[in-house]
Amino acid sequence: MPRYMVERTFPDGLEIPMNSEGAAACLGVVDRNADLGVTWVHSYVSDDKRKTFCIYDGPTPEAIRQAAERNGLPVDQVSKVSVLDPYFYK
Template sequence: MNLYAIIRRNGWASGADLEAAAARSTHVGDQEMPGDIRWIRSYVLDEGGDGTVGTLCIYEASSPEAIREHARRADLPVDEIVAIADTVVVRPDPVAA
């Protein structure tokens, strides 16, 4: 398994839409593809103040193709997949906004 960042721009019209997508993603990852993909965390992106949100997600996955298959099954957008070479933690994430 490798670590990837997945950028999903303007993926959802609201936080409620994102919550529904997160439930689909968890189901597909945990139930349908447990050996291929594991969701680690996501950062929700404010896409311009009109309520739409995107995400920058961190996943462990067997390949970029597994990420695309997971997204297809969970009906999630994928704008970009970037392999993560290393992790540098200067400080832990602050308390959720």
């Protein structure tokens, strides 16, 4: 399955509460993504919470964008990526 990095901008910052409501919101994203064969692996969030860099597995960039739309999430850019691990060279 191809892997993608999705860059997003949240002008007002991303706020996900650290409670059961936040957990339910994240699990809702996971469920809606699954309908399209898209898996959210993890995300990196900037200190000011205005930018995220999210790693997804999915069949196509279009499926990644469609999943974002279903979840009401912005998409600045979708890039196909692969892992570069410094320990691979040992």
